[in-house]
Amino acid sequence: MRDSIDRHIDFWQHEVPDLDVEVEGVVTRMQMLVRHLQTRRAEALQELGLRSWEYDILWRLRSAGPPYSVTPTALAVALDTHPATLTNRLDRLTQAGLVARSRAATDRRSVVVVLTEAGHHAWESSIGSQSAAEHELLGPLSPRERETLIKLLRKVVLAAEADGPDLMPLPQREDPAHPDG
Structure with missing residues (x-):
């Protein structure tokens, strides 16, 4: 076919x-x-009333783990976004109540962006529909075919990463209470 x-x-x-x-x-x-x-x-x-860039910011904050806060600089780097663009976007998300800015606990001179309860809810609300779309896309494949596809794509990703940075880097945790940050 x-x-x-x-x-x-x-x-x-x-x-x-x-x-x-x-x-x-x-x-x-x-x-x-x-x-x-x-x-x-x-x-x-x-x-859900969200744009893709809003989801991306919420996802980055959520993936940072508790206390779900990241410096604006780290967020701009992770999102590959110009700092001025990010500032404008954070202003909009702050007005919407999805994020808040506060002083960093470890350095009161630094500002962190924090995911609010409304931000958590917005992010969680979007997961189900995205998961459904992904399952629908892969629905024609048997479990064995999915496993084969995973192995083949992993092989391609490993080759791509051999010459450069990880295609999906882990979020940087900025909380000193976390063992990796």
Whole structure:
């Protein structure tokens, strides 16, 4: 059975005669599946009144672990966002009551961004719809096929990470009470 990516390859194979159809097929399918998931995520978040960038900030704070606080600088780096852009976004999230800014417990001169109870609730509310979209996407695969896909993708990720930083770095915990931060 042929999919839209096969039709894409057929078209481009005429335009680019030395096109590696296997590589093009794999990479384009991965890109389109990611785009599909991003669209589904944006739709689900919109139903909750959240934008993707708002979710990303809430997720970064949540992934920092208790007390769910991160410096704005660390947040900007983790999100690959310009500090001025982040400041504007944090202002909006603060006005919405999803985050708060406070002085760091260890250095009163430093400011940290803290996930509020409303922020926790907003983040938790979005998880179910995203999980449903992911399960729907992988629904056609048997458990064994999923396991094979995981192994194959892990192999590709390990190769990509061998030449650079982790594709999914662990969040940096800034609380000295945490053993890793």
